[in-house]
Amino acid sequence: MRKLKRIGVYIFLSIASLVSIFPFLWMIVSMTNKSVDVTQGRLLPGSYLFENLTVLFDSVNMVTALVNSTIIALITTFLTLLIGSLAGYGFEIYRTPGKDRIFNILLLSMMIPFAAIMIPLYRMFGGVSGTIPFLGIDTLAAAILPTVITAFFIFFFRQNTKMFAKELVEAGRIDGLSELGIFFRVYLPTMKTTYAAAAIIAFMNSWNNYLWPLVVLQSPENQTIPLLISNLGAGYSPDYGVIMTAIVIATLPTALVFFIMQRHFVEGMMGSMKG
Amino acid sequence: MSKAIDKASAPYTGSSKKSAGPGFKKNYMGWLFILLAVVGIGLFYFYPMLRALLLSFQSGMGSNLEYAGLDNYIRLFSDPTFIAALTNTFIYLLVQVPVMIILALFFSVLLNDATLKFKGFFRTAIFLPCVTSLVAYAVIFKYLFGVDGLINQFLLELSLISEPLNWLSDPVLAKITIIAAITWRWTGYNMIFYLSALQNIDRSMYEASKIDGATSFQRFFYITVPMLKPIILFTSIISTIGTLQIFDEIMNITNGGPGNATLSISMYIYNLSFEYSPDFGYAATVSYVIVILIVILSLIQFKVAGDDK
Known part of the structure; x- marks a missing residue:
């Protein structure tokens, strides 16, 4: 009986694992097949990988999308980490009067649904279009700015700063470092793992972000990867092999980070919010 | 123990008059650290929320908006x-x-x-x-x-x-x-x-x-x-x-x-x-x-x- 139950558990977990992995296997296999084979349900690797890549990079704006997504994700990650960690550190280290009340108010912003602020944000950026160069609708800056400051990362860094030995701050002051000097030369180097976990999440959120870029980026030369995939997928006569190739390329960075730094990745994910 | 450290790093708990100066300065620094975040969240979350609330009482196409009271909310039903x-x-x-x-x-x-x-x-x-x-x-x-x-x-x-x-x-x-x-x-x-x-x-x-x-x-x-x-x-x-x-x-x-x-x-x-x-x-x-x-x-x-x- 016990043994039977054991076998049942293994069968159940194997099916669950197969269901979880299957779409990945399918997209990797389909990347090497031509469109017709993909629709006919071919599950064996083919020899069309090179053709699919050629179409994707020659006749679709894949290079532009990759460049845009990379620029946006890198700048977003840098600014998110900088602003988030400065604030998390500031809230934890200093006895600024009223800081906890401010902190709680900032946390409330995590409950704000993006759909509710999307229209005013769009109108705000529309308002500066034409007056401030590189900041209006359909600019990379507009795609980046509203996403870099989130209460989640302030919370994340404040939580992790609780583990930071505060004696080091005093030691830094005695050594004559400025307050910012302590932050950059003492705090930052000792908190590398926290920064790594935060960087993974910030990069992934930005790399995969869809709704805001969809709203604010309109011209083809500003397209990001999720926008490109969505457009390819919505076409009337989609080339499945090419779309699957684009999806694999889009998934590659996050999948690689996951397999290389699984622990940081999972830690970061657990601290991050859905949606 | 940790409380003692907290106090040590808390600038304005210093009792002597001498520490009031640097204490104030450090408080001020604390504000600087959180300033960008506070301004950013205000500008990109709370201000748009307020604007959305105002918008929800307006109606019209595109940017030709007029206040319409609760019309939109009634329309929902x-x-x-x-x-x-x-x-x-x-x-x-x-x-x-x-x-x-x-x-x-x-x-x-x-x-x-x-x-x-x-x-x-x-x-x-x-x-x-x-x-x-x-x-x-x-x-x-x-x-x-x-x-x-x-x-x-x-x-x-x-x-x-x-x-x-x-x-x-x-x-x-x-x-x-x-x-x-x-x-x-x-x-x-x-x-x-x-x-x-x-x-x-x-x-x-x-x-x-x-x-x-x-x-x-x-x-x-x-x-x-x-x-x-x-x-x-x-x-x-x-x-x-x-x-x-x-x-x-x-x-x-x-x-x-x-x-x-x-x-x-x-x-x-x-x-x-x-x-x-x-x-x-x-x-x-x-x-x-x-x-x-x-x-x-x-x-x-x-x-x-x-x-x-």
Whole structure:
């Protein structure tokens, strides 16, 4: 009986694992097949990988999308980490009067649904279009700015700063470092793992972000990867092999980070919010 | 000990007059550290929220807006598309979130067994869907569930169906497709929260209950679930907030169709603002429905979870 139950558990977990992995296997296999084979349900690797890549990079704006997504994700990650960690550190280290009340108010912003602020944000950026160069609708800056400051990362860094030995701050002051000097030369180097976990999440959120870029980026030369995939997928006569190739390329960075730094990745994910 | 250190690093606790100067300066520095974040969140969250509230009382096309009192809010009740979007979103919420949480709990309990082999493989496999972007997996699911997609081919092969199902163009099946997709993407994510919480449960509780003759079901309902309650509450709140805002999947799997059978509130807001002739005022009104729902549902979940204690 016990043994039977054991076998049942293994069968159940194997099916669950197969269901979880299957779409990945399918997209990797389909990347090497031509469109017709993909629709006919071919599950064996083919020899069309090179053709699919050629179409994707020659006749679709894949290079532009990759460049845009990379620029946006890198700048977003840098600014998110900088602003988030400065604030998390500031809230934890200093006895600024009223800081906890401010902190709680900032946390409330995590409950704000993006759909509710999307229209005013769009109108705000529309308002500066034409007056401030590189900041209006359909600019990379507009795609980046509203996403870099989130209460989640302030919370994340404040939580992790609780583990930071505060004696080091005093030691830094005695050594004559400025307050910012302590932050950059003492705090930052000792908190590398926290920064790594935060960087993974910030990069992934930005790399995969869809709704805001969809709203604010309109011209083809500003397209990001999720926008490109969505457009390819919505076409009337989609080339499945090419779309699957684009999806694999889009998934590659996050999948690689996951397999290389699984622990940081999972830690970061657990601290991050859905949606 | 830690309190003493806290005090040492707290500038304005210094009592001598001499420290008042640098103390003030350090406080001021504390403000500088949080300044960017406070300004940013004010500018990109709270200010737009306020603007959306004002907008929700205005109506008109594009930027020709006029104050219209409660007209938009009254319109909600007689707008069939809004009612469809609200109903669909609630169906997703009431079916998908419980199914996912139960599945995730189940996986985590099975995987928490120390004697289980290939644990690392199973855990990684079930978590793997989390690495995909929402758009990418949505497009994949759209093809998997197409009329000549692999799901139909598989079901036909097993003779479970005699002809292909119209997964994406049948109102009920389309909802099932969306629910299956979200469950695939997020179950592993919830599972890791439960797995890490399970590691903190004292083993001796299980051993004691075994001696008392408790079955594994009893152990699950009387030890595991109560011990995991805070984390179940946490994950159900994030899932609720996430599901109320669902957009990417709907847009890319069904585009809201057939008819409005899978339309979500967020997608309706998007359509009102950017697909139809722009009606920003009414769209803002619809968006405040999500805000109100998030607040109410979070309060209910806290209340329900708090009652038993």
